[in-house]
Amino acid sequence: MRLEMWSYTRRYQIKAIFNVFPHVTVLFRQIGGYYFIFSMKGLTKDHLPGRKEYVQMEYLLNKELGLYDNYRQRKFR
Template identity: 70%
Template sequence: MKLINWSYAKRYNIKAVFDEFPHVVVLFRQIGGYYFIFSMKGLTKEHIPTRQDYVRMEYLLNKDLGMLDAYIERKYKK
């Protein structure tokens, strides 16, 4: 999976698009020192991301923004 594009959105959010889900806009919010997935727009019943996809998306965005250390050290890890 690759991060195609990201941009800032209203209220300190970030919108991102990934190559495996090009029709889905993923909205991230910041908590602590890292970003997490808040919502997704454009999902279809045929192609729903798994938990592993969510984690990979969060990882890629935080890596691109230089917040990977905070993301790895977060309290809730599974």
């Protein structure tokens, strides 16, 4: 999976598009010092992401923004 595009939106949100799900817009919100998936637009019943894909999307975005350490520490709490 690869992060194709991301941009800031209003109120601490980021929208992103990934190459595996090009028709889906993923909205991330900031909590603490990292971003997590808040919602997804454009999902179809034929191609739904699983938990593994959700974690990978969060990892890629936080790594791109330099917030991976904060994201990783969240996992250990």
